[in-house]
Amino acid sequence: MQRVAVGQETLSVEIQGSGPPLLLVHGFPLDHTMWKHQIEELADQFQVIAPDLRGFGASALAEPHDLSDEPGPSGQAVSAITMEQYADELVGMLDALRIDQPVAFCGLSMGGYIGWQFLMRHADRLGRLIMCDTKVVADSPQVKQVRMETAERVLHEGPGFLAEVMRDRLFSPTSLRDKPTAVEATQQVIRDTNPRAIAAALYGMAERPDMRDRLPSIDLPSLLIGGELDVISPAEEMRGIAQSMPNAKFIPIPQAGHMALERPQEVNSAIREFLSDWV
Numbered sequence: 023m024q025r026v027a028v029g030q031e032t033l034s035v036e037i038q039g040s041g042p043p044l045l046l047v048h049g050f051p052l053d054h055t056m057w058k059h060q061i062e063e064l065a066d067q068f069q070v071i072a073p074d075l076r077g078f079g080a081s082a083l084a085e086p087h088d089l090s091d092e093p094g095p096s097g098q099a100v101s102a103i104t105m106e107q108y109a110d111e112l113v114g115m116l117d118a119l120r121i122d123q124p125v126a127f128c129g130l131s132m133g134g135y136i137g138w139q140f141l142m143r144h145a146d147r148l149g150r151l152i153m154c155d156t157k158v159v160a161d162s163p164q165v166k167q168v169r170m171e172t173a174e175r176v177l178h179e180g181p182g183f184l185a186e187v188m189r190d191r192l193f194s195p196t197s198l199r200d201k202p203t204a205v206e207a208t209q210q211v212i213r214d215t216n217p218r219a220i221a222a223a224l225y226g227m228a229e230r231p232d233m234r235d236r237l238p239s240i241d242l243p244s245l246l247i248g249g250e251l252d253v254i255s256p257a258e259e260m261r262g263i264a265q266s267m268p269n270a271k272f273i274p275i276p277q278a279g280h281m282a283l284e285r286p287q288e289v290n291s292a293i294r295e296f297l298s299d300w301v
Contacts, residue, residue, distance in 0.1 A: 039065025053079025077219025249278030
């Protein structure tokens with residue numbers, strides 16, 4: 023892991039391999055280790071760049087007074103970190119690493135939300151776009167309320183309950199049965215995550231813009247990957263996103279849930295094939 027200063031923040035990032043840069047952006051509330059099999063296997067062809075977003079994994083989070091002057095209902099001062107801010111920080115990280123050639127951006131779930139804003143704000147830094155198990159629609163009022171309540175509960179209780187709640191939503195029944203070690207490792211990442219980082223991300227996701235009207239204008243070569251058993255970002259929803267984009271295709275991953283990476287060989291093969299004319 024390298025430590026990279028980005029403005030007043032310090033991000034941790036794992037970099038492996040050489041070749042065209044492949045930026046892997048993790049989902050909520052995880053860290054770069056969710057890309058373990060992509061880092062190990064794709065580094066033979068790409069410079070794989072896998073950061074921990076601000077406050078997640080080994081990346082630092084600003085002290086409370088740096089985030090907000092007033093405490094929230096929980097008594098802890100936590101402001102939203104927006105998807106735009108995460109995207110800008112990733113560009114700052116690339117600048118600090120002196121990676122100026124366009125990257126293939128690959129984001130899962132919240133990483134995909136960040137990817138849409140990366141595209142909107144820094145299109146010149148993108149060569150290809152890969153979106154895994156994500157959405158383009160903004161939160162409904164009901165979903166926003168759930169995010170707010172979850173953030174407050176995490177700040178009060180810690181993230182242990184979230185690791186339990188998300189277990190069955192992240193993984194397919196097959197993985198829950200056959201890969202208990204991997205499931206437990208993911209749950210442990212959630213338990214170990216800074217509660218303030220979780221809350222800030224929840225607030226930021228609730229603020230994200232609706233991207234549906236922008237899809238027809240996105241002509242960057244794009245790959246949409248989705249687990250066929252995903253209950254958060256259903257496969258048909260992902261297929262619809264791809265059909266709304268002029269230069270995108272959708273690859274379903276069988277026997278996979280929201281963490282399509284639970285089927286690493288299928289995901290890696292799809293990424294390699296998609297990027298074969300770019301390397």
